[in-house]
Amino acid sequence: MVEHETLVKEYYEDQKALTTSERLQKAGRRRAEQIKRWRESAKNDTGSRKKRIPKIRFSSNIILLDAAARNDVDEVRKLLLSGVDPNQGDDDGLTALHQSCIDDFEDVVRLLIEHGADVNAKDTESWTPLHAAATCGHKNICKILIDSGANILAVNADQSISFDICEENSECIYYLQNEMRKRNITQKDIENARRAEEMKILADVVKNAEMSGDVNVLDSDGATLLHLAAANGYVDLARRLLGEAISINAQDHDGWTPLHAAACWMQPEVSVVLLDFQFLIISLLSRVPDIDPFIETRFKERAVQIAHDKDCKALLEDLEREKSKLNSLKLNTQNRPTEADQRFLIERTTTLPKECYRQSS
Numbered sequence: 001m002v003e004h005e006t007l008v009k010e011y012y013e014d015q016k017a018l019t020t021s022e023r024l025q026k027a028g029r030r031r032a033e034q035i036k037r038w039r040e041s042a043k044n045d046t047g048s049r050k051k052r053i054p055k056i057r058f059s060s061n062i063i064l065l066d067a068a069a070r071n072d073v074d075e076v077r078k079l080l081l082s083g084v085d086p087n088q089g090d091d092d093g094l095t096a097l098h099q100s101c102i103d104d105f106e107d108v109v110r111l112l113i114e115h116g117a118d119v120n121a122k123d124t125e126s127w128t129p130l131h132a133a134a135t136c137g138h139k140n141i142c143k144i145l146i147d148s149g150a151n152i153l154a155v156n157a158d159q160s161i162s163f164d165i166c167e168e169n170s171e172c173i174y175y176l177q178n179e180m181r182k183r184n185i186t187q188k189d190i191e192n193a194r195r196a197e198e199m200k201i202l203a204d205v206v207k208n209a210e211m212s213g214d215v216n217v218l219d220s221d222g223a224t225l226l227h228l229a230a231a232n233g234y235v236d237l238a239r240r241l242l243g244e245a246i247s248i249n250a251q252d253h254d255g256w257t258p259l260h261a262a263a264c265w266m267q268p269e270v271s272v273v274l275l276d277f278q279f280l281i282i283s284l285l286s287r288v289p290d291i292d293p294f295i296e297t298r299f300k301e302r303a304v305q306i307a308h309d310k311d312c313k314a315l316l317e318d319l320e321r322e323k324s325k326l327n328s329l330k331l332n333t334q335n336r337p338t339e340a341d342q343r344f345l346i347e348r349t350t351t352l353p354k355e356c357y358r359q360s361s
Contacts, residue, residue, distance in 0.1 A: 061088030061096075068096040068112070071105045076112070086117040093123030101133040101141050109144055119150040126156040134162035139172045146179055153185065153193040159233065159277070161190060198234040201225065205240055215244045222252035223261075230262035230285070233277025238284055248288050255297035259285050263307040263316060275309065282312055286319045293319045 058066075064084050067075040076096070080086060089095045097117040100108040109129075113119060120128050130150045133141035142162070146152060153161055163180065166173035205215060205225065216224055226246050229238040238258075242248070249257050256264075262285065266278040285291055293303055293316060304316035 059088075060084040062090065064088070064096045065090060065094070065099055068100045068105065068108050069103065071100075071103065071108060073107050073111060076108055080111070080115040086112050086115055087121055089121070089123065093121075093125075095121050095123075095129075097121060097129045098123060098127070098132050101129040101138065101145070102136055104133075104136065104138045104141060106140060106144065109141055113144070113148050119145050119148045120154060122154075122156075125158075126154075128154045128156070128162070130154060130162045131156055131160075131165060134172055134176065135165040137167055137170050137172045139170075139175045142172060142175060152176065152179055152183070153190065155194050155196070157232075159194045161193065195236075198229075198232070198237050201228070201234070202237050202240055205237065205244070209244050215241055215246045216250065218252075221254075223256075224250045224252075224258070226250065226258040227252060227256070227261050230258040230278070230281050231265045233262075233265075233275075233281055235277055235280045235284065238281055242284070242288060248285065248290050249292045249295055251295065251297075255295075255299075257292075257295050257303070259291065259293060259295075259303040259316075260297060260301075260306060263303040263312055266307065266309045266312045279309075279312060279315075282315055286315065291319070291323075293323055 060079065061084070064076065064079050064086065067079060086096055089098075095117065097109065097112045097119070098121070100112065119130070122128055128150065130142060130145045130152070131154070133145060152163075155161055163173065163176045166176060208215065218224060224241075224246060226238060226241045226248070227250070228234070229241060251257055259282070262278050262281045266275055266282070286293075296302055302320075304313060304320060307313040307316055
């Protein structure tokens with residue numbers, strides 16, 4: 001191999017002595033010599049060469065997501081025809097259909113649906129492709145999805161249907177409004193859709209209660225059904241659970257109580273509907289005599305410290321003040337002498353020796 005210094009020296013010499021054509025011919029001859037040496041070396045060192053490092057391989061769903069995000073219709077078609085499942089999502093549950101709806105890639109959307117993509121697929125936040133298209137204002141994509149069977153009343157984790165998250169006075173919101181009118185969808189239907197998941201859980205709770213089941217069952221994170229109700233604003237479920245003697249101050253693996261869950265998820269960016277429900281939840285929990293607002297998470301946070309909504313924070317501050325007063329009254333009551341103690345003190349003071357009394361001056 002030619003040393004770097006030699007190449008640099010030759011470069012300057014060639015600039016002066018050779019024409020451009022001659023320099024190109026010399027470079028070509030040198031490159032041919034390099035290739036020849038490499039081939040000879042490869043033949044001689046076949047056994048001693050290091051094994052090639054295997055290439056990184058991505059899963060088929062990630063490759064499909066990438067192709068959809070690049071609007072590569074041919075690549076998407078090739079992957080689908082090879083048997084790649086269009087409904088596989090990433091770690092957040094995002095499918096290729098979600099992604100193409102966000103990016104307004106109409107051809108990819110149609111292709112995915114033709115090959116069996118679920119128009120009602122939900123990610124980890126329960127967003128459907130229709131939610132994605134609606135919030136991005138893509139009326140054309142919304143129409144394709146609804147014509148393909150998308151549920152216009154699908155509810156996400158914030159209790160919002162696609163209509164709720166459209167930009168005001170946009171073509172998209174008027175389109176969805178008209179579609180709901182065509183289907184004779186009423187406000188009652190929308191409310192029922194929002195409560196469907198709660199009603200399903202509530203039915204299971206009632207069934208278990210009738211069978212003398214334990215409502216304090218925990219999930220993998222150590223949370224109870226009351227945590228779930230508090231986080232999602234399930235008022236009727238919370239009422240039922242409190243009536244079934246569920247632990248009001250149960251802590252999950254992070255030390256969160258249902259009160260922490262209600263306070264945390266009652267944030268300004270959450271839909272107005274959910275805020276109203278969660279405010280009712282906090283009001284409901286605060287009326288339970290055994291509620292303890294001073295319980296801290298493993299990060300030493302009380303419910304009031306993680307509340308973002310001002311009304312929620314004010315309610316929790318009032319609750320802490322009331323509980324402090326009650327605790328003080330209980331403490332005073334506990335320290336107050338009983339009638340028997342008072343009789344003993346009277347008898348004791350009347351029988352003390354005279355020298356124990358303070359002498360008057």
